[in-house]
Amino acid sequence: MTTATSLALCFDAPMQSWGTRSRGIIRDTMLEPTKSGVVGLIAAALGISREDDHAIAELARLKLAVRVDREGILERDYHTTQNVPTTKGTGHRTVVSERYYLADALFLVVLEGDEHLLSRIASAVDRPHWPIFFGRRAFVPARPLLPLNGGPVGSTAEGLLMREPWLEMSKTVRDIELSKTERADLRTVVDCPATDRRAEVRHDHPVSLAEGRRRYATRTVLVEQVSLTDSMITTGDSSCS
Numbered sequence: 001m002t003t004a005t006s007l008a009l010c011f012d013a014p015m016q017s018w019g020t021r022s023r024g025i026i027r028d029t030m031l032e033p034t035k036s037g038v039v040g041l042i043a044a045a046l047g048i049s050r051e052d053d054h055a056i057a058e059l060a061r062l063k064l065a066v067r068v069d070r071e072g073i074l075e076r077d078y079h080t081t082q083n084v085p086t087t088k089g090t091g092h093r094t095v096v097s098e099r100y101y102l103a104d105a106l107f108l109v110v111l112e113g114d115e116h117l118l119s120r121i122a123s124a125v126d127r128p129h130w131p132i133f134f135g136r137r138a139f140v141p142a143r144p145l146l147p148l149n150g151g152p153v154g155s156t157a158e159g160l161l162m163r164e165p166w167l168e169m170s171k172t173v174r175d176i177e178l179s180k181t182e183r184a185d186l187r188t189v190v191d192c193p194a195t196d197r198r199a200e201v202r203h204d205h206p207v208s209l210a211e212g213r214r215r216y217a218t219r220t221v222l223v224e225q226v227s228l229t230d231s232m233i234t235t236g237d238s239s240c241s
Contacts (some may be wrong), residue, residue, distance in 0.1 A: 005152045005154055006118070008110050008150065009110070010106075010147065011105075011145065012142045014104065015102065016102045016135055017100070017136050018030045019034075026098050029100045035205050035206065037134070038064060046120065053207070057207070058117070065109075068187040069167040074101075078096055078097070163232070165232055177233050186226050186228055188224050199220035199221065205219040
């Protein structure tokens with residue numbers, strides 16, 4: 001029997017944006033990292049070109065699982081672009097766009113798949129070929145993506161979601177959670193078969209990330225929760241540093 005292999009990553013930043021509809025003047029964000037966003041980030045770390053559809057497809061085949069360790073606050077900002085040509089080409093105009101992002105969000109991102117590929121990813125996010133960011137170039141990581149001495153482990157993605165230390169760094173927050181008799185569970189979003197009756201559809205599976213011909217397919221995910229255990233809380237300070 002083949003043992004599953006998974007890699008856990010920490011996505012922590014003051015601001016993150018995981019959009020699925022970025023055309024026009026309104027640019028949205030999902031409430032957790034998208035498959036296309038995670039694949040794009042990993043591709044940058046590995047030095048894979050946006051034009052390399054084959055390599056992008058290999059990354060997209062990895063199973064993605066996300067645990068929301070801190071729900072972000074949905075925020076909106078405005079961008080003004082001047083001297084935009086009019087549709088008739090007879091002049092210029094100023095365009096104001098609305099762009100949404102998550103403030104103070106924290107995610108455990110788990111990839112499951114080929115051990116060799118996961119090992120390459122672990123090395124790459126530690127020393128990325130190109131700068132990595134969470135949706136916008138200004139949204140850079142607040143701490144390393146890879147935990148100390150981290151790397152692929154023999155486990156399913158779901159298994160890591162249930163036992164990886166809570167990524168919350170504040171001892172005060174962890175102590176408060178430990179004192180509670182009833183704790184809030186952590187939301188999880190995990191790739192699943194389309195045949196699962198509980199499956200939800202996401203249109204963020206990257207087919208091509210090339211400029212001018214970006215294409216996405218649908219994937220199905222299962223949205224559930226995992227319990228925040230004492231063990232996950234008391235070891236949280238050693239998960240990422």
